[in-house]
Amino acid sequence: MNERPRITIIGAGLAGTLLATLLAQRGWKVEVFERRGDPRVFGYAGGRSINLALTERGLHALRQADADLGVMRQAVMMRGRMVHPLDGEPELQRYGRDDSEVIWSINRGELNIVLIEAAEAAGAALHFDRRLESVDFDAGTFLVKGEGHEESRRFDTLVGADGAGSTLRAQMMRRLDLGERTEWLDHGYKELEIPPGPGGSFRIEPNALHIWPRGHYMCIALPNDERTFTVTLFMPHEGPHPSFATVADGETALALFREQFADAVPLIPLLEEDYERNPVGTLGTLYLDRWHIGDRAVLLGDAAHAMVPFHGQGMNCAFEDCVALADRLEAEDGLEAAFAAFEAERMPNAAAIQHMALENYIEMRDRVDDGDYRLQRVLELL
Ligand code: FAD
Numbered sequence: 001m002n003e004r005p006r007i008t009i010i011g012a013g014l015a016g017t018l019l020a021t022l023l024a025q026r027g028w029k030v031e032v033f034e035r036r037g038d039p040r041v042f043g044y045a046g047g048r049s050i051n052l053a054l055t056e057r058g059l060h061a062l063r064q065a066d067a068d069l070g071v072m073r074q075a076v077m078m079r080g081r082m083v084h085p086l087d088g089e090p091e092l093q094r095y096g097r098d099d100s101e102v103i104w105s106i107n108r109g110e111l112n113i114v115l116i117e118a119a120e121a122a123g124a125a126l127h128f129d130r131r132l133e134s135v136d137f138d139a140g141t142f143l144v145k146g147e148g149h150e151e152s153r154r155f156d157t158l159v160g161a162d163g164a165g166s167t168l169r170a171q172m173m174r175r176l177d178l179g180e181r182t183e184w185l186d187h188g189y190k191e192l193e194i195p196p197g198p199g200g201s202f203r204i205e206p207n208a209l210h211i212w213p214r215g216h217y218m219c220i221a222l223p224n225d226e227r228t229f230t231v232t233l234f235m236p237h238e239g240p241h242p243s244f245a246t247v248a249d250g251e252t253a254l255a256l257f258r259e260q261f262a263d264a265v266p267l268i269p270l271l272e273e274d275y276e277r278n279p280v281g282t283l284g285t286l287y288l289d290r291w292h293i294g295d296r297a298v299l300l301g302d303a304a305h306a307m308v309p310f311h312g313q314g315m316n317c318a319f320e321d322c323v324a325l326a327d328r329l330e331a332e333d334g335l336e337a338a339f340a341a342f343e344a345e346r347m348p349n350a351a352a353i354q355h356m357a358l359e360n361y362i363e364m365r366d367r368v369d370d371g372d373y374r375l376q377r378v379l380e381l382l
């Protein structure tokens with residue numbers, strides 16, 4: 001019997017580590033290369049949203065890898081959305097009839113560490129501080145660089161789990177036109193923090209996703225298990241309404257919050273400093289016509305289908321990709337058939353979720369003259 005090919009995964013983020021776990025558990029030889037340092041040693045150096053909404057889709061995938069219990073120990077239940085109107089008291093709208101229908105807030109760094117440990121425990125070899133630079137598909141080699149380190153390595157097949165700005169995707173594009181196009185949103189986002197209250201308690205209701213919907217812009221806040229909340233302000237990059245161009249510094253941001261998010265102001269003591277220090281993130285939708293090149297390379301997660309976050313489903317969708325690819329690698333005869341079947345199964349699903357997230361955003365943006373409608377749309381999203 002021929003030996004199974006070795007699977008080389010680029011990126012030990014959320015999808016890369018879950019896929020490594022699933023494949024190693026099924027007896028595949030798996031190696032993973034991650035450009036960042038090991039977060040267990042250096043702390044988590046993520047530049048992207050600090051906590052994420054985990055839904056049943058993602059949880060189902062984590063169960064397949066027996067990683068759900070470790071993850072859920074860190075999760076905070078969100079049983080509904082707590083809507084903060086401009087005037088009046090916040091109101092909780094439950095997601096379901098009872099606590100069997102809830103979503104979970106999970107810290108990205110903690111989740112990543114649980115999955116890194118799961119991948120190693122399953123037998124995958126993880127290499128940190130190893131950034132993919134280039135791929136020579138003819139020679140079957142790839143170049144990685146790290147601090148004072150440069151190395152060319154051989155591969156059998158490559159999996160791109162290296163996120164929205166995927167280097168592997170760029171290298172594949174040099175070989176074959178994948179039909180790549182990205183639609184950028186005119187909204188961006190900035191993160192702020194609600195620290196723990198006196199005595200280390202949560203300052204507002206912990207078991208809810210808090211929303212301050214304000215039409216053109218909004219804030220949301222998700223709880224963290226260390227009793228903080230990550231606040232995300234979504235706002236247009238440009239324009240006369242409050243935008244990141246007009247709200248350019250901490251002082252103007254504080255004035256906006258005092259006017260529009262008054263109940264949040266006492267909760268965010270470092271609002272001005274955080275606003276000036278934290279970058280404005282960009283949001284976009286990535287479309288590809290092809291996710292793989294024969295049996296040589298395949299993309300998944302954000303590297304294949306980054307999406308806007310208005311459904312909170314990017315990670316959940318990436319986790320579903322991992323299960324689908326692992327299943328196809330078991331079921332199909334050879335890598336190329338497995339990659340093709342994976343692409344055929346997942347591309348329409350990812351496109352549907354991308355579309356729903358974007359459609360809701362566009363409706364929210366364009367129906368700007370109808371306050372009730374806008375509010376309603378935002379509430380349906382999260
Ligand atoms: P990533 O998490 O980006 O991981 C990629 C990994 O590859 C990283 O570790 C990176 O360091 C590494 N890497 C990159 N380049 C290289 C290289 N050249 N060589 C080696 N390694 C490399 N999704 C949800 O499901 N729920 C939410 O609530 C949610 N909220 C969001 C809020 C915001 C503001 C944003 C922007 C996104 C949100 N998402 C959410 C989407 C979610 O963050 C992504 O879908 C998810 O992180 C995708 O996982 P991934 O593993 O594909 O990519």
